[in-house]
Structures are given as structure tokens and as C-alpha cells.
Amino acid sequence: MIIPETRARLRRLRLAMLGTAKSLLGSLRRRVVPSMRPSGQRPDDVVVLAVNTGMADFARNLVRNLDELGVRSIVYGLDRGVAERIPGSVTHSDVTASPGFVEFDTADFGALQRSKLSAALSHLRSGENVLFLDADVVVKRDPFPELRRDVDLNIQYGATEDLPPTRPFHNMCAGVWYARSSPKTIAFFDDAFALMERDGVDDQTAINRLYWQGDHELDIAILDPQLFPNGHVWTHNSLDDWVLLHANHVIGRAAKIEMLETTGLFSTDSAATVRRSCSGRRYR
Numbered sequence: 001m002i003i004p005e006t007r008a009r010l011r012r013l014r015l016a017m018l019g020t021a022k023s024l025l026g027s028l029r030r031r032v033v034p035s036m037r038p039s040g041q042r043p044d045d046v047v048v049l050a051v052n053t054g055m056a057d058f059a060r061n062l063v064r065n066l067d068e069l070g071v072r073s074i075v076y077g078l079d080r081g082v083a084e085r086i087p088g089s090v091t092h093s094d095v096t097a098s099p100g101f102v103e104f105d106t107a108d109f110g111a112l113q114r115s116k117l118s119a120a121l122s123h124l125r126s127g128e129n130v131l132f133l134d135a136d137v138v139v140k141r142d143p144f145p146e147l148r149r150d151v152d153l154n155i156q157y158g159a160t161e162d163l164p165p166t167r168p169f170h171n172m173c174a175g176v177w178y179a180r181s182s183p184k185t186i187a188f189f190d191d192a193f194a195l196m197e198r199d200g201v202d203d204q205t206a207i208n209r210l211y212w213q214g215d216h217e218l219d220i221a222i223l224d225p226q227l228f229p230n231g232h233v234w235t236h237n238s239l240d241d242w243v244l245l246h247a248n249h250v251i252g253r254a255a256k257i258e259m260l261e262t263t264g265l266f267s268t269d270s271a272a273t274v275r276r277s278c279s280g281r282r283y284r
Contacts, residue, residue: 039070040144044181046128049114050076051107051135056085058135058256065139076119094241113174113203114196121189124181134175136247136256138265143243146227147178151219154178156246158204160232168222171229172211174204176223176246188216231259 041047047066051059059075063086066073077083120132147154157165157202158173179185192206201209210216222274225233227242245263247256260266 001043015247041071041142042129042144044128044223045124045131045144047071047073048076048120048123048131049073049133049135050078050119051082052078053081053085053236055135056082058137060086061260062133062135062137062139065265069139071139071142071144074123076116078115081084099248108176114193117189117193117196117203120179121186121193124179124186124189127181129178129200130179131178132176133244134248136250136260137176137244138260138263139244140263140265141243143228146224146243148221149180151221152182153218154223155207155211155220156223156228156230157225157233158230159250160249162197163225163233163237165222165225167218169211172204172208172220172222173246173248174202174207176228176244184216184218188218191216234259 049059049062056077059082063073063075075082075086077086079204116132120130122133130145154177156173156176157168157171158175159165159167159171161167161170179189188210192203192210195201195206195209196203199206211218211220226237226239228244228246229237229239231245231247233239234245234247235249245260247259250256250259257266
């Protein structure tokens with residue numbers, strides 16, 4: 001026979017356990033199920049990220065940004081460690097790049113850029129339109145409604161000129177672009193890849209060189225630098241109604257993290273470790 005006092009204690013214990021279970025279930029649901037808002041992404045649009053372990057924490061944050069906006073993305077892990085750093089998000093794994101944080105303008109940097117472009121090209125060849133994003137990007141709102149679909153290539157303004165730019169095509173940034181799948185765009189990026197292999201240049205140099213050579217008849221639109229600011233534009237202007245920030249023109253992972261954190265959209269589990277151990281490195 002259970003005395004009334006003991007019965008009351010058991011009832012309180014059951015209620016406490018039920019509340020804890022509900023709290024844990026709610027927490028799990030919040031972590032697992034993203035907030036899927038309507039997106040301007042079409043079925044034949046794909047967002048491609050291609051990263052090595054050195055930038056996996058940035059990519060993990062970017063995937064989280066995109067998930068919350070209802071934007072589907074594909075992550076290429078360019079070394080074996082990426083899948084461990086971005087659990088459940090890496091759908092392709094190509095062991096083609098050095099796993100560490102890669103210095104700009106080195107042999108490893110060139111190999112990394114070729115691997116990234118190769119990933120994007122595979123989707124263009126399969127008939128998908130590609131929005132390619134470098135990992136050091138945060139996204140505030142759905143980028144697809146701001147893209148021009150009547151041109152072959154939308155690409156980020158990459159120069160350091162004050163706004164409004166007088167030479168918008170002077171330096172196009174290969175870290176943010178959207179290309180429609182067509183024979184023209186495939187031929188353009190095929191030639192860019194060949195140029196990278198032959199001359200050992202990075203993707204941005206190859207794309208700009210091909211454009212100025214004039215051998216490809218591409219319709220190109222420069223993404224509005226106030227909506228898609230690069231690191232220089234962000235630093236030298238006060239922007240409110242922006243879509244996507246790319247932290248280029250910033251040397252070192254710590255500096256990139258500092259810039260991206262100002263948006264309130266950057267958070268990774270390893271951010272503190274990154275800031276302590278990886279300062280002084282350079283990544284475009």
C-alpha cells in the first residue's frame with residue numbers, strides 16, 4: 001500500500017519526467033527541422049559548395065543559412081575530413097585537395113580552385129543551373145529572386161572601387177556566381193578550367209582573362225554590389241537591404257570570422273578555436 005505522501009511524490013516525479021521529455025523532444029525538433037520558407041529556387045537550380053576541412057566550419061554555417069531560407073544546397077567534400085565537420089550535409093566526396101587551411105597563391109590553392117570549378121561544371125553539364133558560393137559567405141535572404149535569368153552568367157563584383165562602380169567588369173569575383181546551363185556557359189567554364197591547368201592560375205584569374213580575350217559570347221550581369229557586397233564594399237559602405245555577403249578582400253580566417261559575425265548570421269561550434277589557432281592565414 002502506497003501512503004498518500006509517497007503517491008504525491010511519485011506524481012510530481014512523473015510530471016517532472018514528462019516535462020523533461022517534452023522539452024528534449026522540442027529541442028530535437030528545433031535542431032533537426034529547418035524553417036522552410038518559400039524560395040525562388042527552381043527545380044533545375046542547384047547551389048554548389050565545394051570545401052576542404054580548412055573551411056568546413058564556414059561551410060557548415062552557410063548550409064545552416066540556406067536551410068533556414070528553404071534553399072537546397074549540395075556540399076562537395078574535397079577531403080575525407082569534411083563529412084565529419086558537416087554531418088549529414090556532404091552528399092559528394094572527392095578526395096582531391098589538401099585538407100588544411102590553404103594559403104592564397106600557392107600550388108595547393110590552385111588545386112583547390114580546380115576541384116571547386118570541376119564540381120560546379122559537373123552540374124552544368126547535367127543540365128542544372130548553378131549558383132556557386134565560396135564558403136566564406138553568409139546569406140541574409142533568398143538570393144534567387146535577385147538573379148537575372150535572361151543572361152548566361154550572373155557574377156559578383158570583385159573590385160575595390162567606390163560605389164557606384166564605373167568599371168563593373170574590371171574584376172569579376174569567382175566566389176559567387178550563377179550560371180545557366182547551356183553550351184555557351186559549359187564551353188566558357190571548360191576553357192577556364194583548361195586555362196587553370198595549363199597556366200597554373202586560379203579560377204578568378206581564368207574567368208577574367210577569358211572575358212577580356214573576347215572569345216566567348218556570353219551575356220554577363222554583374223550582381224548589384226549593394227545587394228551582394230564583397231568584403232571591401234561591406235567595409236566601406238553602410239548597407240541594410242543586402243542579400244549575401246562574401247568576406248573576400250580580408251586576409252586571415254580570424255578577420256573573416258570577425259567580419260561575418262557583424263551580420264549576426266555567422267556562428268560555428270569551432271569559431272573560438274579557429275580564431276585562436278588560424279590567424280595570419282590567407283584565403284581568398
